[in-house]
Each structure stands twice: as C-alpha cells, then as structure tokens.
C-alpha cells in the first residue's frame with residue numbers, strides 16, 4: 001500500500017514539473033517584460049488581437065495589485081499586533097519605573113534614618129564617656145579620701161584589701177556596710193552606674209534600630225535590582241519590537257509604492273484600451289444651475305480661472321465630452337467648504353475630477369472642483385461617454401456655497417494618449433498655465449496648452 005502511494009506521488013510530482021501544453025502556447029511572461037507590454041498596451045487604436053492580449057495583461061496587473069493589497073494588509077495587521085505588544089510592554093515598563101521610584105524613595109528614607117540614628121549613637125557615646133569619666137573621678141576621690149583616712153585608722157591591710165577591689169562596684173560591694181564609705185558616696189556612685197547602664201541600653205537600642213534600617217535598606221536595594229533587571233529586559237524587547245516595526249513599515253512602504261506603480265499602469269492601460277468617443281460638440285455639465293461667477297473675474301474682483309455652476313448639493317455633474325478620467329478623489333465630507341479652506345488637490349479644490357477628451361480633433365482637459373463626497377462616480381483610468389454622470393455638486397474646499405467650478409484647457413493637437421501620459425507624470429491640473437493670470441488664456445496666448453473660457457462651450 002505504502003509503495004503504491006510513493007509511486008503515485010512520484011507520478012504526480014513529474015506531472016507538476018511539466019508545464020501544460022496550453023501554457024507553453026499561451027505563456028506570456030508579463031512579469032519579465034512589463035516595459036514591453038506597457039508600451040504595447042498604453043497605445044490607442046489597437047487591433048483586436050492586441051486588445052485581447054492587453055486585456056490579459058490588464059488582468060495580470062490586476063492580480064499583482066490584489067496580491068500587493070493582500071501583502072499590505074498582512075503587513076499592516078502585523079504592525080498593529082506589534083504596536084499592541086509595544087504598548088503592553090510600555091505599560092509594564094512604566095509600572096516598573098514607578099516601582100523603582102518608590103523603592104528609591106524608601107532607600108533614601110532608610111539612609112536618612114541611618115544617618116539620624118548614627119548621630120544619636122555618637123551623642124550617646126559622648127554621654128557614656130562623660131559618665132565613665134564622672135565615675136572614675138568619684139572613684140579617685142573616694143580612694144584618695146580613704147588613703148588620707150588610713151593614717152587615722154591605721155589598718156593598712158584593710159585598706160589594701162579594699163584597694164584590691166577589681167572595680168568600683170566591687171569595691172562598693174566590699175565596703176558596703178562599712179562606715180568608711182558614706183551613704184552619700186554610695187548613692188552617688190549607684191546613680192552614676194545607673195545612668196551609664198541606661199545610656200548603654202539606649203545605645204544598644206539605637207544600634208538595633210540602625211541594624212533594622214540597614215536590613216530594610218538592603219531589602220529595598222535587592223528588590224530594586226530585580227525590578228531594574230526586569231525593566232531592562234522589557235526595554236530590550238521593546239527596542240527589538242520597534243526594530244521589527246520599522247522593518248515592517250519599510251516593507252509596507254515598498255509594497256505600497258509597488259502597488260501604486262501597478263495601479264498607475266492599470267489606469268494607463270485602461271485609458272488606452274478604451275475606444276473613447278470623439279465628441280463633436282459640448283453639453284452643459286451642470287443642468288439648471290445659475291452662474292455664480294463667470295470666467296476670468298469674480299463678481300467682486302480677483303482672477304477666476306473657471307466658471308462656477310451654483311446648484312443645490314447632490315445635483316448631478318455630467319461629462320461635457322467623451323473622454324478618460326485621469327484624476328478623481330473624494331476624501332472630503334460634502335459640506336466642509338469655507339473661504340480659505342485649502343483642502344483637496346489642487347489646494348482648495350475639495351473633491352476633484354480631471355478628465356481628458358477630444359472634440360472635433362482638438363484635445364481638451366477639464367477640471368471639476370468642490371464636488372460632493374457622495375454619488376462620486378468617477379475613478380482614475382475610467383472612460384466616460386459624453387453626458388455620463390461623473391459626480392454631484394458639493395461644497396468642499398475653498399468654496400462659499402454649493403457649486404461646481406469648471407475649467408477647460410485646450411491641449412491643441414496633442415493626442416489624448418500623450419495628454420494622459422503627460423498628466424500622469426506631474427498631475428498638473430493647470431497644464432503649465434498656472435492659476436494667477438488671464439495671460440495664459442487662449443485668447444491672449446498664441447499657443448497651446450491654454451485656458452479656454454468654458455462659456456465658449458457651454459454658454
């Protein structure tokens with residue numbers, strides 16, 4: 001049974017290693033010949049065989065895009081996980097730091113207590129020494145007195161016996177009851193001895209307290225060493241995580257930029273694959289609107305490079321000619337407009353669309369600004385027919401009320417293909433004409449690209 005299975009697997013492996021016949025015939029190595037397929041597929045007016053080839057190339061690009069999307073999403077979730085780990089570690093590090101701070105404060109307290117106790121001990125030592133000196137002094141005084149009494153008593157042996165006492169207490173014991181030492185002497189010496197014993201006891205007590213504080217300090221220091229070690233390990237792990245995060249972010253950036261490149265290839269292939277309609281006239285992009293500002297000048301003065309179609313929010317915006325959408329972006333909420341709000345691309349445009357098309361053999365580029373976020377129907381690379389709805393009137397960016405600002409550029413006899421390619425390089429919505437002066441108008445400028453008055457085409 002086992003042998004049979006092994007044989008079967010060998011056959012399977014062989015089959016897997018051999019490419020299918022159909023693959024050999026249709027193998028198109030898109031991965032290694034992208035420049036070639038780009039140049040073939042980004043051209044207009046292809047024959048049907050090339051169009052089919054380019055559709056396959058487009059599908060392949062789309063697969064690459066999908067797989068890059070997957071990669072980006074995967075990397076993103078890894079980054080999120082890492083961020084979670086880093087946050088958790090950071091909170092542990094913070095906890096340990098506050099523990100270290102607490103222990104440091106306790107150690108400082110222990111040190112202060114030890115210092116204070118040492119002072120007390122020093123003071124007690126001085127007092128003990130003083131008391132000892134007092135006792136010694138009394139001892140001498142008594143001995144001296146007894147020596148002087150010796151003559152009158154005349155019992156040398158007795159005095160020698162007393163003098164042989166090993167210390168004062170011993171002597172007091174020996175002479176106790178003998179009238180040679182007065183009761184006063186005895187009381188005084190006993191009081192001094194009691195003082196000294198008390199001081200010794202106090203000193204012992206202070207030394208015991210000092211030992212307690214030293215033991216507490218040692219314990220706090222040992223605990224701190226453990227926490228410091230744990231914190232260092234957590235910090236090492238955190239910096240490892242941060243390094244991993246930086247690597248992942250780098251990987252994600254390169255995947256994203258690869259994805260952007262693929263998406264722009266797709267857009268160009270799509271634009272070239274569309275047999276866009278040559279228009280032979282224009283239609284008005286916003287119906288039933290009133291003109292709130294005409295071209296070249298605002299009613300209140302100032303250069304106005306387009307025509308403003310004022311209409312209520314949500315009013316459809318139509319493609320005035322057939323063509324290709326080269327830019328479309330609607331990240332901005334529909335009613336965020338106000339004067340001097342420079343959001344959007346180009347700055348202040350809010351949600352914007354730029355399209356390129358051809359009318360009676362002349363190529364035109366058209367901008368639409370301040371669009372609504374909702375019912376935004378255009379996307380880059382998309383082909384649109386004349387009259388097709390592409391967006392809705394909004395109030396986004398540098399806008400004082402709901403309207404759609406439209407600009408028209410005459411690109412002359414530049415092909416739509418060349419215009420798409422030029423726009424994709426710089427995304428210049430003004431086609432080198434800038435935003436400041438009427439001198440780039442077609443009436444003033446003797447060459448293209450130039451700014452047309454939209455009124456020329458739609459009233």
Ligand SMILES: [Zn+2]
Pocket residue numbers: 293304306307308405406
């Ligand atoms: Zn305007």
